[in-house]
Amino acid sequence: MASALLASVPLLCLAGAAVLGLVAVLGARRGRPVLSERAVSLLACTGPALAFALSIAASVRAASGPVEGPVVPWIALADFAGPIALRLDTLSATLLLVVTGIGTLIHVYSTGYMRGDRGYARYFACLNLFLFFMTGLVLAANLVTLFIGWEGVGLASYLLIGFWFDDETKARAGLKAFVVNRVGDAAFLLGIFLVFKTAGTVDFEGIRSALESRPELFRATFFGPFSVASAIGLLLFLGACGKSAQIPLHVWLPDAMAGPTPVSALIHAATMVTAGVYLVCRLSALYAAAPLTGAIVALVGAVTALFASTIALVQFDLKKVLAYSTVSQLGFLFLAAGVGAAGAAMFHLFTHAFFKAGLFLGAGSVIHALNHEQDIRRMGGLRWKMPVTGLTFLFCALALSAIPPFSGFFSKDAILWESLRRGGEIAPAFGLLLWALALAASVCTAFYAFRLVFLVFYGRPRCSEDAWQHCRESPRAMTSVLVVLAAGAALAGFLNVPESLVHGLDRFGRWVGPALAPEAAGEPENHAVELAIGIVSLLAALGGVGLATLLYAKRPDLAPALAARFPRLHRLLAEKYRVDEAYERFVTKPAWAIGDRVFFRLIDRRIIDGVTDGLAGAARGAGVILRLFQTGAVQTYVAILVLAAAAVLYAMWGGASPP
Amino acid sequence: METILFIVLAATAVVSAALAISLRRALSCALALGVSFVAVSGLFALLHAPFVAVIQILVYAGAILVLVVFVIMLLNLPAGDPRLERVTRLRAALSAAVVAPIVPLVLVAVPAAARGASAEAPPEGFGGIGAVARSLFTDYLYPFEIVSLLLLVAMVAAVVLAKRRI
Amino acid sequence: MGTLAVAAAVGAPLYLAVAGALFSIGVLGFLLRKNLIVVFMSVEIMLNAVNLALLTVARFYVRTVDAHVLVFLVMALAAAETAVGLSIVIAVFRLKRSVSANDLTTMNG
Numbered sequence: 001m002a003s004a005l006l007a008s009v010p011l012l013c014l015a016g017a018a019v020l021g022l023v024a025v026l027g028a029r030r031g032r033p034v035l036s037e038r039a040v041s042l043l044a045c046t047g048p049a050l051a052f053a054l055s056i057a058a059s060v061r062a063a064s065g066p067v068e069g070p071v072v073p074w075i076a077l078a079d080f081a082g083p084i085a086l087r088l089d090t091l092s093a094t095l096l097l098v099v100t101g102i103g104t105l106i107h108v109y110s111t112g113y114m115r116g117d118r119g120y121a122r123y124f125a126c127l128n129l130f131l132f133f134m135t136g137l138v139l140a141a142n143l144v145t146l147f148i149g150w151e152g153v154g155l156a157s158y159l160l161i162g163f164w165f166d167d168e169t170k171a172r173a174g175l176k177a178f179v180v181n182r183v184g185d186a187a188f189l190l191g192i193f194l195v196f197k198t199a200g201t202v203d204f205e206g207i208r209s210a211l212e213s214r215p216e217l218f219r220a221t222f223f224g225p226f227s228v229a230s231a232i233g234l235l236l237f238l239g240a241c242g243k244s245a246q247i248p249l250h251v252w253l254p255d256a257m258a259g260p261t262p263v264s265a266l267i268h269a270a271t272m273v274t275a276g277v278y279l280v281c282r283l284s285a286l287y288a289a290a291p292l293t294g295a296i297v298a299l300v301g302a303v304t305a306l307f308a309s310t311i312a313l314v315q316f317d318l319k320k321v322l323a324y325s326t327v328s329q330l331g332f333l334f335l336a337a338g339v340g341a342a343g344a345a346m347f348h349l350f351t352h353a354f355f356k357a358g359l360f361l362g363a364g365s366v367i368h369a370l371n372h373e374q375d376i377r378r379m380g381g382l383r384w385k386m387p388v389t390g391l392t393f394l395f396c397a398l399a400l401s402a403i404p405p406f407s408g409f410f411s412k413d414a415i416l417w418e419s420l421r422r423g424g425e426i427a428p429a430f431g432l433l434l435w436a437l438a439l440a441a442s443v444c445t446a447f448y449a450f451r452l453v454f455l456v457f458y459g460r461p462r463c464s465e466d467a468w469q470h471c472r473e474s475p476r477a478m479t480s481v482l483v484v485l486a487a488g489a490a491l492a493g494f495l496n497v498p499e500s501l502v503h504g505l506d507r508f509g510r511w512v513g514p515a516l517a518p519e520a521a522g523e524p525e526n527h528a529v530e531l532a533i534g535i536v537s538l539l540a541a542l543g544g545v546g547l548a549t550l551l552y553a554k555r556p557d558l559a560p561a562l563a564a565r566f567p568r569l570h571r572l573l574a575e576k577y578r579v580d581e582a583y584e585r586f587v588t589k590p591a592w593a594i595g596d597r598v599f600f601r602l603i604d605r606r607i608i609d610g611v612t613d614g615l616a617g618a619a620r621g622a623g624v625i626l627r628l629f630q631t632g633a634v635q636t637y638v639a640i641l642v643l644a645a646a647a648v649l650y651a652m653w654g655g656a657s658p659p
Numbered sequence: 660m661e662t663i664l665f666i667v668l669a670a671t672a673v674v675s676a677a678l679a680i681s682l683r684r685a686l687s688c689a690l691a692l693g694v695s696f697v698a699v700s701g702l703f704a705l706l707h708a709p710f711v712a713v714i715q716i717l718v719y720a721g722a723i724l725v726l727v728v729f730v731i732m733l734l735n736l737p738a739g740d741p742r743l744e745r746v747t748r749l750r751a752a753l754s755a756a757v758v759a760p761i762v763p764l765v766l767v768a769v770p771a772a773a774r775g776a777s778a779e780a781p782p783e784g785f786g787g788i789g790a791v792a793r794s795l796f797t798d799y800l801y802p803f804e805i806v807s808l809l810l811l812v813a814m815v816a817a818v819v820l821a822k823r824r825i
Numbered sequence: 826m827g828t829l830a831v832a833a834a835v836g837a838p839l840y841l842a843v844a845g846a847l848f849s850i851g852v853l854g855f856l857l858r859k860n861l862i863v864v865f866m867s868v869e870i871m872l873n874a875v876n877l878a879l880l881t882v883a884r885f886y887v888r889t890v891d892a893h894v895l896v897f898l899v900m901a902l903a904a905a906e907t908a909v910g911l912s913i914v915i916a917v918f919r920l921k922r923s924v925s926a927n928d929l930t931t932m933n934g
């Protein structure tokens with residue numbers, strides 16, 4: 001019964017995708033839609049909504065222990081068994097609820113946002129398909145099933161980023177996402193192979209028990225300073241870098257903003273990009289046994305967090321700011337997961353889903369109202385025209401900036417504290433470094449968040465007269481979702497208040513804890529220091545907000561002046577540290593050159609075509625020669641006949657004299 | 660005596676055959692061919708084959724040659740364009756190459772033929788019409804009948820092929 | 826015709842040589858000439874040569890009249906072949922207005 005329950009969650013979404021896909025195809029064939037938009041909306045939202053309800057039911061069950069789902073045999077070769085198996089424990093339940101819950105909300109929002117679009121049915125088909133794969137990923141009981149979902153969400157992401165495929169730039173963005181992901185996936189697969197080679201299984205429970213019973217297998221040296229566990233962890237982390245847009249594979253996420261905004265909210269903020277973090281948390285036992293890799297993960301996460309947040313400071317495209325913000329926040333998540341604070345990472349993932357989705361959907365609301373304007377230099381004063389959007393956006397920005405009592409404060413603060421504490425267990429300087437990076441990133445985060453708030457909703461309107469007239473608050477389908485998300489952003493924090501503040505309110509931590517690696521007993525909890533660190537974080541965040549207020553609300557002339565004072569720095573940030581250009585120069589162009597000069601011109605054209613054409617030419621040449629025998633002139637034939645007869649006679653008698 | 664006859668007849672046959680293939684006008688060739696046929700008939704007679712010799716005259720020189728001349732006259736082609744009838748060197752060389760293997764065969768066969776050849780005169784009536792008829796209508800009755808059928812078929816075929824419209 | 830059983834002064838080899846020469850001439854004529862009718866005549870020359878050889882064998886070696894029968898049948902066949910062949914030449918002439926072997930290569934490949 002329970003396994004059927006689990007299986008139906010992804011399958012409901014798949015059914016929805018199939019039906020909607022059929023509707024879309026039939027509509028495309030006929031030239032006009034086969035179902036009304038209302039019918040499609042209804043069809044599209046029931047799947048995810050039902051899935052959400054079932055997820056709640058299943059999660060309640062999971063509180064008392066993991067729920068085993070169906071096991072469908074898929075790959076079975078010699079020792080290797082890669083079945084499609086589902087399992088639900090509290091860790092996957094958390095993400096499952098986020099995915100289905102926010103997924104449903106975004107489906108509802110999309111009914112308003114995508115109204116009138118030609119590919120209405122196709123959109124929802126792809127979105128349902130995404131939910132199918134994502135839920136499959138979350139519920140996976142082994143690495144193979146997870147990988148199927150992993151690839152599937154990549155596919156759905158590609159379909160949705162390039163949704164308006166008539167625009168070549170947008171279509172290219174989808175391709176970029178897919179290709180960059182592929183690079184990570186290569187490492188992911190290697191990691192899976194190594195896991196199997198070491199543990200003999202790819203099932204998560206199996207890996208966990210192998211770690212417990214035969215730790216020496218994992219501690220053995222693999223290469224240089226890397227143990228087997230470290231190597232596995234590193235490979236899987238590289239895969240996660242691709243999916244979760246960490247340095248150096250982060251380049252696809254800003255470009256992915258070419259897709260419709262609800263897609264950016266769902267896939268590139270709340271769910272798909274968190275799959276990498278989920279993977280690391282799932283295997284937290286493995287990472288616990290590989291401190292070197294854990295340190296690398298944490299460091300990469302911290303650096304990415306600061307790196308991306310600095311870029312977001314000077315971007316003018318509303319969605320790009322939020323995209324870099326996502327990259328930055330994901331960096332925070334990896335920072336936490338890397339130092340072993342998987343619980344803190346999951347909590348921040350949870351709160352981030354609410355406020356980042358809220359920010360994106362609020363941005364979508366603005367973009368929709370201003371007829372697809374995305375440049376914040378042409379916005380301003382919108383809180384008068386779009387009060388609900390403005391207020392919800394403000395709430396989510398407060399959460400993002402980690403201002404109490406909003407949720408972001410509790411979750412981000414936990415990460416900052418854990419990075420200092422556990423990082424310090426490796427080396428005090430390391431913990432300090434991580435904490436400093438994260439703190440700097442937080443300051444920048446608060447700054448750019450409020451930069452957005454002020455430039456978009458406050459001040460004098462800078463949009464055209466025409467746009468201002470047409471601008472009005474978004475339809476109820478969209479604003480209701482914004483309200484729900486803003487409420488979550490505001491209140492979700494109280495699910496996990498740290499012990500140092502209030503005793504007994506860490507329900508989230510206790511809920512998720514059993515599914516994760518047992519927290520290594522380190523220094524005893526130092527509540528005083530934790531509190532102090534929390535206050536420092538708060539001050540930093542407030543400082544960021546204050547700076548933004550100064551530059552964008554009080555003295556707007558200062559910002560351009562600052563840019564003029566440091567032109568080189570400003571340009572570096574605005575051009576995203578020219579990472580894409582570097583890739584273009586050192587990776588893309590050489591690869592293209594090799595592909596063209598070596599593989600195409602040399603191997604394909606000269607060698608392969610040469611051989612094939614040569615064979616064909618030889619056949620033709622033989623034909624030309626043989627054709628000469630078929631002159632059609634009887635005389636030729638008789639000549640040959642005579643010669644042949646003479647030959648036969650010679651053969652018969654062989655020069656011997658006839659009797 | 661026989662030797663002289665043989666030489667004359669053989670020479671006539673070969674020379675007229677050579678002329679038959681080399682003269683320019685088709686009609687001339689046909690006439691030369693006729694001479695060759697008659698000479699060969701004489702050779703047949705020398706070989707103690709009187710029946711066949713006569714048949715040679717009747718059929719070859721009498722029917723086949725007439726038919727050929729008839730067709731030549733019917734078609735009434737203008738005298739061949741010397742350009743077209745010129746034999747290229749390559750063609751001559753190739754043709755010679757084709758004929759060449761026959762020569763050694765003959766050269767070998769000719770002396771070897773002396774062995775086993777019995778030069779004495781054949782029995783009485785050898786090659787006469789009686790002997791041939793006897794053999795034809797008893798041992799070779801089947802082929803005889805079939806050849807008759809064949810002649811019928813050939814006749815029909817000739818009519819059909821030469822008609823203007825079927 | 827009365828019996829004319831004459832002992833041979835000329836031996837088999839010479840007859841065979843003549844037959845060979847005639848056959849070669851026939852082959853050469855066949856290969857060298859373009860006028861179809863002349864080509865046809867070359868075939869007759871070749872058949873003559875063959876008949877001569879057959880009769881030589883009958884006279885000098887086998888000493889039965891089976892060869893004579895064969896020669897007779899060959900002649901009948903040659904007549905039939907001539908009739909049909911020349912009809913074909915006429916039909917082709919009607920179509921192509923030519924009896925040159927050069928113009929009749931439609932079956933080339």
